[in-house]
Amino acid sequence: MAEERIGVYVCCCGTNIAKVVDVESLAEEMKDLQGVSIARTYKYMCSNPGQQMITDDIKEHNLTRVVVSACSPRMHENTFRKALDRGGINPYMLEMANIREQCSWIHEDPQEATAKAKDLARGAIQRVKYHDSLASRTAKMCPATVVLGGGVAGLSAALELADSGQQVYLVERADQLGGNVARLDLTAPYLDSARDMLKDRIARVMRHENIRVMMQSEIVELKGFVGNFTSKVKTPAGEEEFEVGSVVICTGFQEFDASKIKQYGYGKLPDVITSIELEAMLRKGKVVTKSGKRPGHVTILHCVGSRDPEQHSYCSRVCCMTGLKYANEIKSAIPEVDVANLYIDMLAFGKGCEDFYKKTAEETKPMFLMHAKDKHPSIRLAGPKDDSSMIIDVKEQLSGEDLEIPTDLVVLLVGMEARDDSEQVARLLSISRDKDGWFIESHPKLDPVATTTDGVYIAGACSSPKDIPESISQARAAVARILAMIANEVITVDAVYSEVQDKLCSGCRICNSVCPYSAIEYDAEKKKSKIISEVCKACGCCAAACPSGVIYARHFTDEQVYAQIEALL
Amino acid sequence: MSVRVNPRLIKELEDFGAEDVSKCYHCGNCSAACPFSDDPVIFPRRAMRYLQMGASSRLRTTLSPWLCYYCGECSEQCPRGAEPGETMMSLRRWLTSQYDITGISSWMYRSWQNQILFMVLLAVLTGVGLVYYGFNFGGGSLSVYEGEQAFLPHHFVHIFDWVMGGVIFTLLGINMLRMWYFLMRGDTARPVPLGSYISSIFLLPIHFLTQKRFSECGNKQPWKMHMMIMFGYTIMLVLIVFFLPLMQEGYNFAAHFFGYLASAGLLIGLTWALRGRLNKTLTFQQKSHHSDWVFTGMLLFLAVTGVIQHVLHRMGLPYAANLAYIVHLSGVVCFEVSQVPFGKWAHLAYRPLAMYYAHLQKESWAAGVATYDGKLPATSGAAD
Numbered sequence: 001m002a003e004e005r006i007g008v009y010v011c012c013c014g015t016n017i018a019k020v021v022d023v024e025s026l027a028e029e030m031k032d033l034q035g036v037s038i039a040r041t042y043k044y045m046c047s048n049p050g051q052q053m054i055t056d057d058i059k060e061h062n063l064t065r066v067v068v069s070a071c072s073p074r075m076h077e078n079t080f081r082k083a084l085d086r087g088g089i090n091p092y093m094l095e096m097a098n099i100r101e102q103c104s105w106i107h108e109d110p111q112e113a114t115a116k117a118k119d120l121a122r123g124a125i126q127r128v129k130y131h132d133s134l135a136s137r138t139a140k141m142c143p144a145t146v147v148l149g150g151g152v153a154g155l156s157a158a159l160e161l162a163d164s165g166q167q168v169y170l171v172e173r174a175d176q177l178g179g180n181v182a183r184l185d186l187t188a189p190y191l192d193s194a195r196d197m198l199k200d201r202i203a204r205v206m207r208h209e210n211i212r213v214m215m216q217s218e219i220v221e222l223k224g225f226v227g228n229f230t231s232k233v234k235t236p237a238g239e240e241e242f243e244v245g246s247v248v249i250c251t252g253f254q255e256f257d258a259s260k261i262k263q264y265g266y267g268k269l270p271d272v273i274t275s276i277e278l279e280a281m282l283r284k285g286k287v288v289t290k291s292g293k294r295p296g297h298v299t300i301l302h303c304v305g306s307r308d309p310e311q312h313s314y315c316s317r318v319c320c321m322t323g324l325k326y327a328n329e330i331k332s333a334i335p336e337v338d339v340a341n342l343y344i345d346m347l348a349f350g351k352g353c354e355d356f357y358k359k360t361a362e363e364t365k366p367m368f369l370m371h372a373k374d375k376h377p378s379i380r381l382a383g384p385k386d387d388s389s390m391i392i393d394v395k396e397q398l399s400g401e402d403l404e405i406p407t408d409l410v411v412l413l414v415g416m417e418a419r420d421d422s423e424q425v426a427r428l429l430s431i432s433r434d435k436d437g438w439f440i441e442s443h444p445k446l447d448p449v450a451t452t453t454d455g456v457y458i459a460g461a462c463s464s465p466k467d468i469p470e471s472i473s474q475a476r477a478a479v480a481r482i483l484a485m486i487a488n489e490v491i492t493v494d495a496v497y498s499e500v501q502d503k504l505c506s507g508c509r510i511c512n513s514v515c516p517y518s519a520i521e522y523d524a525e526k527k528k529s530k531i532i533s534e535v536c537k538a539c540g541c542c543a544a545a546c547p548s549g550v551i552y553a554r555h556f557t558d559e560q561v562y563a564q565i566e567a568l569l
Numbered sequence: 570m571s572v573r574v575n576p577r578l579i580k581e582l583e584d585f586g587a588e589d590v591s592k593c594y595h596c597g598n599c600s601a602a603c604p605f606s607d608d609p610v611i612f613p614r615r616a617m618r619y620l621q622m623g624a625s626s627r628l629r630t631t632l633s634p635w636l637c638y639y640c641g642e643c644s645e646q647c648p649r650g651a652e653p654g655e656t657m658m659s660l661r662r663w664l665t666s667q668y669d670i671t672g673i674s675s676w677m678y679r680s681w682q683n684q685i686l687f688m689v690l691l692a693v694l695t696g697v698g699l700v701y702y703g704f705n706f707g708g709g710s711l712s713v714y715e716g717e718q719a720f721l722p723h724h725f726v727h728i729f730d731w732v733m734g735g736v737i738f739t740l741l742g743i744n745m746l747r748m749w750y751f752l753m754r755g756d757t758a759r760p761v762p763l764g765s766y767i768s769s770i771f772l773l774p775i776h777f778l779t780q781k782r783f784s785e786c787g788n789k790q791p792w793k794m795h796m797m798i799m800f801g802y803t804i805m806l807v808l809i810v811f812f813l814p815l816m817q818e819g820y821n822f823a824a825h826f827f828g829y830l831a832s833a834g835l836l837i838g839l840t841w842a843l844r845g846r847l848n849k850t851l852t853f854q855q856k857s858h859h860s861d862w863v864f865t866g867m868l869l870f871l872a873v874t875g876v877i878q879h880v881l882h883r884m885g886l887p888y889a890a891n892l893a894y895i896v897h898l899s900g901v902v903c904f905e906v907s908q909v910p911f912g913k914w915a916h917l918a919y920r921p922l923a924m925y926y927a928h929l930q931k932e933s934w935a936a937g938v939a940t941y942d943g944k945l946p947a948t949s950g951a952a953d
Contacts, residue, residue, distance in 0.1 A: 297576060338576035365591045367576055369622060393571065398595050399618045401627065402571045 004129055005037040007063040008121065009054055011045035011070035013100055020104040022114040026069065030121055035129060037061050046076045051083040058087030065089075065131065067124045069097040069117065090133035092495060092555060097124035119568050126567035130560040134495035139534055141227040142245035143486045146171060148219055148425075151179020152468055153460030154250035155201045157475035162210035164483055169242060170205065170213045171233055177202045177213070179252050180461070185282035186329060187468060188321035189356030195283075197468070214240075222247065222429050225519075225535040226455030227491045246455045246482045249439065250475060251425060253416035253461040256305030256312070263378035264304070264412060271295075271389060272379060272410040274304075275322060287333045287409070289389070294334055295408035297388050300326050300366075302343035306415030306465075307373060312436060316415035317465035320347045323413050324356060327366035340367040340405055342377060342394065350467070369405065370397040379410055416465040429456050430518050439463045449478040453517070454535075457481060496555040497536035498543055500529050504550035511542035511551060570756055575623035582620060584679040585666075586858040587659035593617045593651035599643035604786065605636055609759075609934040610927055612636065613643055613653040616660060629667050630755025632930065634660035635916075635923030640786040641852025655856055662860060665915050668744040668751070674911035681859035684907070688863070692903035699895050714887035714894075715818055721894060723817040730809060733902060740910035745918055752926050759933040769928055776921035791851065794841050798868070799917075801834030805875075828879075835872040839865055864913040867904045874900055 008030040012018035027039040038061055042050045045068060057063055066089075068080050073096040081091035099117040107113035143166050147158045150172035158170045176182070177198075184194035205211055214235055221232035227245045258266035258274055266272050270290035281287050289295050300323045306316040320343065327339045346368070348357040360366065371377050377394035388406035396403045418437030419425075426433045431451040432440040439458045442450035449457050457478035460471035485491060500511070500520075507527040512520045519535035520542060522528075531542070531551075543553040579590055593614075600606050600614040612633035619627045637657040644654035666675035677684040699721060703709070707725060708718040716722075753761060776782065780799070783792045804827050808816055815824040843865050845854045878893035908914035 340574070340576065361591055365579070367574070367579070367621065367623065368591075369574075396622060399615065399622060399624070401622070401624060403574055403622060403624070404571045405574045406576070 004035040004065055005061060005063050006035045006065045006067060006125060006128060007054065007057050007061065008036055008039035008125065009045050009050075009066065009068045009070075010039065010041045010099075010121070011050070011068065012041060012043050013045075013071065013104075014043065017070070017100050017104040020107060020110050020113045021099055021117045022110065025114060026099075026117055026121060029118055030067075030125065033122065033125055036125060037063060045070050046079050051079065051086075054080065054083045055087040058084065058089055063087070063089070065093045065095075065128045067095050067097060067121065067128050069099045069121045069124070071100040072096075072098045072102075092134040093128065093131050095124040095128040095131065097121045123564040123568040127560050127564035130557065130563050131555070132557075134554060136495045137493045137533065138490040139225075139227055139493060141485055141489055141491050142229070142243050143167065144169065144242070144244045145246045145248060145482055146219065146229075146231050146233075146242075146244045147248045147250060149179065149250035149252055149460075149462070150174075150177040150205075150213070150215075151250055151252045151460065151471075152181045152198065152201075153252070153471040153475040154179070154248070155198070155205055156472045157248045157250060157459060157479050158205055158211050159201060159208070160476055160479040161482065162205075162208045164479075166210065166483070166486060168211045169231075169233070169244065170211055171217050171219055172213065172215050173218055175216050177205065177215075181468060183276055183279055185279050186325060188318070188325040189350075189352040191325065191328065219428065222456075225532060226453075227485065228534070229455065245486065246457065247429060248457045248459055248475070248478050248482070249425070249429065249431075249451075249462055250458075250460045250471075251419060251422070251462040253465065254419045256316075256414040256417050258304055258412045258414050260311065261304065261308075261376060263376045264301070264410070265379050266412060269379060269381065269390065269410075271408060272412065274412050274414045275319075275326070276414070278326060278411045282329055282333070285333070287330055289409055293408070295337060297338045297340070297405075297407045298330050298334075298409045298411065299340045299342055299392055299405055299407040300411045300413065301377065301392075302341065302413050303373075304412040304414045305417070307344060309374065312415055312417060314436060314465070315347065316413075318467045319413040319415060321350075321353055321356060321467075324360045324366075326411055327360055328364050331364050331366075338367070339364075340369055340407070342369050342371055342392065342405070344371060344373050351469075369394065369403065371395065372397050377405075379407075382406065416461055419462075422462070429453065431456055431458070449474050449481065455485075491534075493534045494538070496538040497533040498531050498538065498540070498551050498553045499533070500531055501550040501552055502528060502530075504548055505529055506548055508547060510545050510547060514541045514545045516541065572622070572624045572627055575625045578623040578625050578628075579620055581679075582656075582659055582663060585659040585662040586856065587620065587652075587656045588856075589650060589652045590617060590620050590656055591651075592649040593621065593647075593653070594649055596648060598646045598648065599653040602642045602646040603637070604640065604642065605638070605782070607931075609931060610636060613657050617651065617653055617656055620656065620660070627757065628660065629664070630751045630757055631660075632752055632923055632927055633657070634664055635919055636782075636927055637661075638783045638786055638791070639853040640788060640791075642787070644852055652856075654852060658853070659858070661916065661919075662858065662913075664748075665744075665912070665919070668748045668915075668919070669911055670743055670747060671740075671911070674915075677907065677911060678858075678860060681863075684859060684863055684912075688867075688903045688907050691906055692899040695902040696895055696899040699898060703891075703895075711891045712888050714882055714890045719817075720891045721898075723814045726817070726898070727813045729898075730813065733905060734810060737905055737909045741915060741918055744910060744915065745922060748919060748922060749926075752923070753929075759930050761929045761933050765929050765932055769925065769932070772925045772928055773921050776924040777917075780920075782924060788851070791853065794838050794845075797834040797838030798842065801831045801836075801838060801872075802868070804828075804831035805835070832872060832876055835868065836876070839869040839872060843869065860913050864908060867900065867908070871897065871900050871904055 010023045010027045012023050023041045027041045030036055030039040038057055044050055066084055077096055080094050084094050085091045097120040099120055103113055103117050145161050146169040147154045148171050150170055158168045161168045181194050182198055187194050214233060217233050217235040219231055220234045223230045229244045231244055232239055232241050255276055264272055302319055302323050305311040323341050327341060330337055330339055348354045371394050375395055377392050379390055379392050382388050382391045389408045392405040392407055394403050422433060422437045430453045434440050439462050441448045441463060449459055451458055459474035459478045460466055505528040509522055511529050512522055517535055517537050519532050521530050523530055540553050540556055543551040597614050600611050606612050610633050616631055616633050634657045639654050639658055641654050644652050647653055662678050666678050677687055703720040707722060708720045711720050713719050808828055812824050815821040846857045849855050874893060874897040878890055878897050881890035881893055
């Protein structure tokens, strides 16, 4: 190994690190290690002057490698790699020692923490000596996109993409567009017509020259990687294959099956209906019981299947406002009707919602009754002396009283749930699901429309219950991400990935089965496995699993890791 | 026992003056602010909830509206403008109509036209009856005011008063019994032994005469106003019911001294009260129901016509004095018959009774005879 000139940079992170770790003694001690040319401390290494210090030192002292003892590499590895690049050396000649998250934040004793920080830094210094120069690679970016689902999110995504001149394949399983929103009458909180909202969008999608609408179709296969997918879609005319660069999943939700809650008698009592069934009545402009009579009392039962420990623990997000919307719509359809909203909590967050709640409470005046979260009301048929067809028995929370609510029609505000086939879709598109079956975002706050698979985006209610504006925002956010990629024309693939040393591979295919990203292909002709570097996330599972030890994990080579371990011990 | 929801109740109460109940979101500030809310009868939040839920059966058996003197503290503290004080006021009107067995009370409270119609009818019938009596069975001449030949001789008026009083207090008595039954025998009533009823009976006259609970309100002004009207009315009632001959015939200084005192009290108290309602001075005067105007206005009318009649008599104008007397007596009948058993004046009996019952309930609860919620299991009480 040639003479190395390593620069060691110890960050104080304000007082985050320096208040526990003695950064000065750390730098002092590292100076004496073999190969270390320079060791410095700085208040904020990630700041511009901090980065500049590294860049200048590389040039001035001809540094060949750099160790930064600071925070987690997840935080600033890229920052410092760029600093190395500016200094004129390969960015992968960097190693970070995490002395913040793994040291100063979790230890109290300064002496022991300092000793540990020194060990971590020593490990990093020994490791960096074995780093190789690595080069990032590029691939082409196919500008076409496939949008799965023709609901309000899918329509928005398709239109935005098509309007910017890109080709869109809109795959819809049903024989019409509009999705769940097409089943609604008015929308809360402004009581706008859902039909008006969709009509224009659907018409534009149908005649847009850049959109190919594929009805009664389903995606059956997705191969390749970001910018270079091949998708196979089953249409009534047979299977069809086309190239796309990105995928937007807008498959939405399905409603909760109310018959699962026995006390509500859904499916047995004729006048217990779901919100979707009421929407159909409202669209026809006629709210009646099964026997065709105008109901005198209507009860709207909230949180059906939502916020229920036995069903779904989450909140379905839109039902409270929908319940208020029904109170208004039913009252205007039948002015003499008595409407009661039977709820657990009234959640009215979001623009216009609190005002809508207040207006409904003060002007429409439905009866608001609160029931306990863990105790379902139960619905039974009324007796001959009652002036209603059914009675709801409920323990009312705000008074502590057991109430009997007379009712002729019960509307169950059924919650949203992940579609039954979400598992299948997730497997097909290599994305993950949470415990409730919703698709998982790359980061719930910072990256809400991306998934763990590059180039595959989620928008709308397929990732969690959402209202219309949120779904549309997400669709457009996904489009913004895709258009940015298309504008770059090429995609950059990280230089860190695994490789199969072809000649030594015995073709056992253990690596194919352990890869969580479906990044390993098997070449049946050569009888060897091959890693698609663009899809590989460098997790290292294959390298660990390979019985022959012939998978080479770039940037995580055996000698790099052994050198680090040795120094730590 | 389960409570059947009556979805129309809240609408019904609007006629009685409770318009903003649905705004309440149960923060409980009102119950915390109320100086009189105390275990085991906490209010007004609970009553607000009963009303929102349409729990008629619970409201009918609730004491709390009668323990409220509408100082307005709750309404001032309410973050939603739900007017709990006004609700309690409306509930007193509604409860009066619930205690009434005839339905007349409810009919009058629900529309001012009904109230006026009923009262005008009573007044006209009385007026016509008195004139008919005067010409055919009385003195026969409007020019005679005093003595045996008077148009309306005092012995007749005396008997007339007694009969009217008997009818009114029979009706009120029935209502009082119903009130007792609802409050002390209802689903949520705590059992009270007979001994307690007897040992605490002294509370009734004390509360009737001193309204000491009212005097404990922060602002003493409404209490003073109330005392003037109450004492003026009571003194006048005693004078008329027991000493009418002394008032109508000759000039008895003692009787007239009390008469003047009572008249002054009524005139000052009622003018004060009416001005407050017109100017909306205090919180409880912000929203006057038609029954409030009728009550205060009619009582002032009676005081004024009474004074006019007396002045005309003293001035030696028997004809005018007789006419004023007929108008005054018609007003008295219309006022007493409509207001004592069916209207706002019923509170002269319901208030002290409620204070007495509240004391008995509290005693029963404190002695551990009953749970916090009466006969309900202890665990079912919601936080007020």
